[in-house]
Amino acid sequence: IRASFSVVQDEEENFNGLITVISDVTEQEKVERERREFVSNVSHELRTPLTTMRSYIEALTDGAWEDKEIAPQFLEVTQNETDRMIRLVNDLLQLSKMDHKEGAMNKQKVELVSFVENILDRFDMNKTDVIGIERKFPKEQIKTRIDQDKITQVIDNIMSNAIKYSPEGGKITFQLAKEQNRVKFSIKDQGLGIAREKVDKIFDRFYRVDKARSRELGGTGLGLAISKEIIEAHHGHIWATSKEGQGTTIYFTLPLKNRKRGNQK
Ligand code: ADP
Numbered sequence: 001i002r003a004s005f006s007v008v009q010d011e012e013e014n015f016n017g018l019i020t021v022i023s024d025v026t027e028q029e030k031v032e033r034e035r036r037e038f039v040s041n042v043s044h045e046l047r048t049p050l051t052t053m054r055s056y057i058e059a060l061t062d063g064a065w066e067d068k069e070i071a072p073q074f075l076e077v078t079q080n081e082t083d084r085m086i087r088l089v090n091d092l093l094q095l096s097k098m099d100h101k102e103g104a105m106n107k108q109k110v111e112l113v114s115f116v117e118n119i120l121d122r123f124d125m126n127k128t129d130v131i132g133i134e135r136k137f138p139k140e141q142i143k144t145r146i147d148q149d150k151i152t153q154v155i156d157n158i159m160s161n162a163i164k165y166s167p168e169g170g171k172i173t174f175q176l177a178k179e180q181n182r183v184k185f186s187i188k189d190q191g192l193g194i195a196r197e198k199v200d201k202i203f204d205r206f207y208r209v210d211k212a213r214s215r216e217l218g219g220t221g222l223g224l225a226i227s228k229e230i231i232e233a234h235h236g237h238i239w240a241t242s243k244e245g246q247g248t249t250i251y252f253t254l255p256l257k258n259r260k261r262g263n264q265k
Contacts, residue, residue, distance in 0.1 A: 001025065041206040045088055045220070049081035084218065091222040095205070098229040105147040105233055112142040112183060112254075116176060119155050123163075131166055136175040142183050144256050150230045151254075154238075157223040158187050158250045164217045165191035165248070181256055182236070188249040194242040202240060203228045227252075 002025045008017040056074045064070050120133055162172045170190040177184045194202065194209055201207045206221040208214040214221060224238075231238040231252050238252040 038205060042092065045206065046085065048215075049085050053078045053081045084220075087218075088220045088222070091220050091226060094226055095222065095229065098226070098233065105150065107145040107147050107234075109143055109145050110148055112144060112146075113137050113176060115146075115148065115151075116155065116174070116185075119152060119159075120174060123159055131163055131169065132171050134171060134173045136173060136177075138176060138178055140178065142176070142178050142256070144183065144254055146234060146254060147230075151234070154227040154230050154252065155185075155187075157227050158252075161223065162187055162189040162191065162248070162250075164219075165189065167191065170247075178256070179253075182253045183256055184251060184253050186249055186251045188247060190247040193244040193246050193248055194240070195244050196242075199240050199242045199248075203238065 001022060003020060003022045006019045006021075007015065008019060010016045056077050060071065060074050064074055116137070117135070120135060123133060159172070159174075166172065166189050172190075173186075173188040175184075175186045175188070177186075198209055202209070203224045205225040207225075208219065208221045211221075228238050231254075234254055236252055236254045238250070240248060240250045242248040
């Protein structure tokens with residue numbers, strides 16, 4: 001808290017009173033600190049692929065380009081690092097759009113059960129993962145207004161995390177449940193889990209429980225931060241519970257339109 005005092009005088013410079021302004025700067029300082037941390041994180045995240053690329057390009061220039069075995073490998077590394085940077089910059093652009101409320105939602109009425117079924121069918125098609133997806137869906141239809149592309153992105157992100165952090169053959173349970181005024185999604189995996197004190201942080205920008213592992217798996221550390229922005233733009237909530245060694249469940253809710261009183265059948 002910051003307090004500032006000003007003496008109020010009249011025209012003859014007689015003391016007339018005192019104005020005290022007490023302002024809460026903690027919030028301001030927090031925003032400023034977060035901004036600095038964010039810029040420093042972005043710089044670091046961009047510098048890492050750039051320095052990797054520089055050393056591989058240097059090696060190629062120094063003669064590795066003539067080696068038919070090594071040259072393609074080195075080029076592949078630079079390509080992967082370029083892809084990583086593109087992913088990162090795209091994620092950053094999306095976050096910045098949402099910050100400025102530019103990323104306006106394009107909401108349409110959608111039936112959620114079939115909407116989610118379609119997304120999960122796509123995951124089932126990619127038989128690269130030996131992971132079963134169990135679906136627990138209600139029989140009834142659930143209709144609400146959502147931005148389909150954005151909610152697809154949220155589900156894609158949560159599902160690919162669940163797959164990434166699951167053991168081979170692990171099961172993922174996708175549940176949809178209609179509650180009073182909202183629909184609750186939960187995606188449960190049998191993966192390595194997250195320590196209790198870290199679980200809320202996974203929605204922070206650039207937070208990763210294991211930096212090296214996330215990097216290796218191609219992550220930017222922004223997926224869940226973007227998901228959180230999208231869910232909150234839909235007036236929903238997103239959170240996680242987890243037990244180390246046993247698995248993680250990510251939950252999110254979307255509001256269902258309240259039927260107007262007197263309009264119910
Ligand atoms: P990333 O690109 O690193 O996956 P995310 O924002 O999607 O970034 O996730 C942030 C971090 O949360 C991940 O790096 C990982 O440590 C942790 N995490 C997310 N989902 C899971 C999960 N299903 N099981 C274990 N850890 C997870």
